[in-house]
Amino acid sequence: MNKLIYLYGLIPSKEAEQSEVPSFKGFDQVHDGRTEQFGRVTAVISELNPEEYSEEQIKEKVNEMEWLHEKAFHHHEMLMMLEKEYTLIPTKFCTIYSSLDSLKETVTQYENRMLDLFESLKGKEEWNVKIFSDDKQLRQSYGENNPTVMAKKEEIAQLPPGRQYFEKRKLDQLVDREMELEKNRLCEKIHEDLLPFSADSTVKKTWSQDVTGRDEQMCWNSVYLLPQEKIPAFKEMLQKTAEEFAEYGWKIEPTGPWPSYHFASLTAGEEIKNGSAPAN
Template sequence: MDVEPATVIHAYGVVCTDAAIDVPATGIGGAGVALLDAGPVSGVFSIVPGASYGAAAWEEHAEDPAWLAQVATEHQRVLNDLVRDIDVLPLRLPAMYRDEVQLHQMLEAETPLFLAVLQALHDHLEWSVHLYLVGEPEESTVERPASGSEYLRQRIDALSRRDSARGNRERLVRDAYASLADLSRQSVVNQPQDSTLSGRREPMLLNSAHLVCRRHERLFLAGVEEVAARLARDGITVEVSGPWPPYNFVELGTDRVDPAEARP
């Protein structure tokens, strides 16, 4: 039976070593945050209790949304603090290592990849845009049908109007996304979130992410305001958040690092 180590390493992301870095004071579970120099790149990490954040804890809480959300929030907070001033590549959860030696070996092995991605995404951040349907045009009042055929005609007309409204909304959403994509270096459409994730009762029509140069943030946000003004009269509201690390434009994990191979 494997014994859980007293402490494990939780890694947040990767940065260029020569960047002027001021790491946050605390991270996961209130643990201190530090840098591990691996040559051209450094890892941002915390030393956390193995009993609370080791492999067994992740397995135990795999179906515990409250625990997962808490860890994800604390993980993201560290990355958000870093990304205000420097480029950072986020590591996806659970970015856990046995010790600093194992993390250092991963950083060394992946240095060419990390440097290439850091260069490609230099000075770019991610912005999230959500569109919600908050209101629909009211159905016009119709006279009580005088016959079965009249009732059927009214039903067909109502369905036709709804189909037309749905088609119009889809066109508006496509146009809105295209407008914002034109102001972004890259854009991606994700699956719309349900109310549990979005925190809103209204249906989400668009869940998009946009990679924007820091110098062009004001231009992008002005474009968001223009889109919001256009959509408001059709009962669609726009929610923008960020800037975030480029989660949707770089997916860096630890899958290629075999813990057995990383043992000293």
């Protein structure tokens, strides 16, 4: 029976020839990983026993947290290693082909797309920017400085005491509404300021506090494909912005470089997709 093929990612054959991929243990930590050249595209792979890594078994294993953490970490560490040395098209966690011929068929079918991706990714890095807000601190700031809120406070102060109670409750709602509008405006402004540094970008969903485990609220989450020569200026601008707004309750957190998960989209043939790239 043919071995299954676990695919980590794809690199240009020219780069693989110039610098050999270091030896490594494969996904199952039994088989040695290796490269397989298909013309101008080289795949970084490892073999798996079909008795242990069938589609049904993988679906069961991804529900085992210890196994999932160990294997996802291995996959990510492999991609981080490859990203440092090669122009990389990373594949999703648990991308498995039924055979080497199946992988070859996919690479042959999408070779031109892969070569285009290599060209667009070369010399670039993916960076993630998350923006968090301390809503308690922000609410106090907007309650004291927002013109709309200040005008409403003055209006309430002129009312009889009985009406002031009900209007103050409306005031709290107004502060929350103005704060949300300002949060959106500021995040979009920062994003617009970062676009000139990037060759491509995308805005992602924000995470809830249950996911982040933080007291602050995540109000922005975006990724940028940055030419390496623009990264210092990108980071400098973010640092200045973070320092400027820190006293108002903002935290701006860039991370990277990451494998180009968000800018190397590639439709593949016989993939078993039982997970996803580490979430930025």
